[in-house]
Amino acid sequence: MSIWRKFDFFLCHSCFYPLRFSTFKEDEYLGELLVSLTYLAQAERLNVGIIEARNLKALSMHIEADPVVRLTLQLGQTDKVKRKKTSVKRNTLNPKWNEEISFNVPGISLNESCLEIGVYHHDLIAPDEPLGFLRFENTTPIGSANIAQHSEIIHWCEVINGGQRAACWHLLRKAARVVPLSPSSSTRKNSTQTRHSTSVVK
Structure with missing residues (x-):
């Protein structure tokens, strides 16, 4: 059972980072998600506000969706993953x-941590169907096709640099890389292949 609570986001600053939409194909548009990020340094707690989504893709002409958001956090350069x-x-x-969801994140691990957010259609029988993803980390966007990732990186950097709460719209993308585990002696030889692989978070 997830731990969540209702949160009043009307006092949050809302923004939308400028994106080069000319590089974002219309058929790749999956909708947008409004996310708030706050890091409380004294409590060592990351608060993630999942506020709302808009223009998600319908499953078919006659079926909309039952959306649910899954969050996956990797703590720094460790194999510890929280969902x-x-x-x-x-x-x-x-x-x-x-809704606001909280993670305990030591300050020493924040800069190298990675947060993936996936929006899914909740299915009572079959596996949930992915609708779109976001990935927050302190890194360089992977290729020009993922220009939408710039907004996620900027938003994350504001958080790790002690910025104030901001609720920002982000474009959902088709897939997010699986949160990589810290390479051990047995997997280091495959680290290059792992870094370049792409998949949705299950």
Whole structure:
């Protein structure tokens, strides 16, 4: 059972980072997710606000979606991964959650931590179907096709540099790299291949 609570985001600063939409193909548009990030240094706690999504893709002409958001956090250069999720919203392509999810993150690990957020259609029988992803980390975007990732990197850097709370819209992407585990002696030889692989978070 996920740990979440309702949160009032009306006092949050809302922004949308400028993106070069000319490099973002229309058929790749999967909708947008409004996310708030805050790091409380004294408590060593990362608060992630999942506020709302808009213009998610329908499953078909006659079926909308039951969206749920899954969060996966890798702590620094370790193999420790934490996973949480929001509640499910029924039959909507513009869900509103207004939920805040917290992770305990030591300050020493924050700069090298990675947060992946996936929006899924919740299926009671089959595996949940991915609708789009975000990835927050202190890195360089992978290729010009992933120009939307710039907004996630800027937002994350503001958090790790002690910036104030900001609620920002981000473009969802088709896939996010699986959160990599810290390479051990038995897997280091495959680290190059792992860094270049892409997949959705299960």
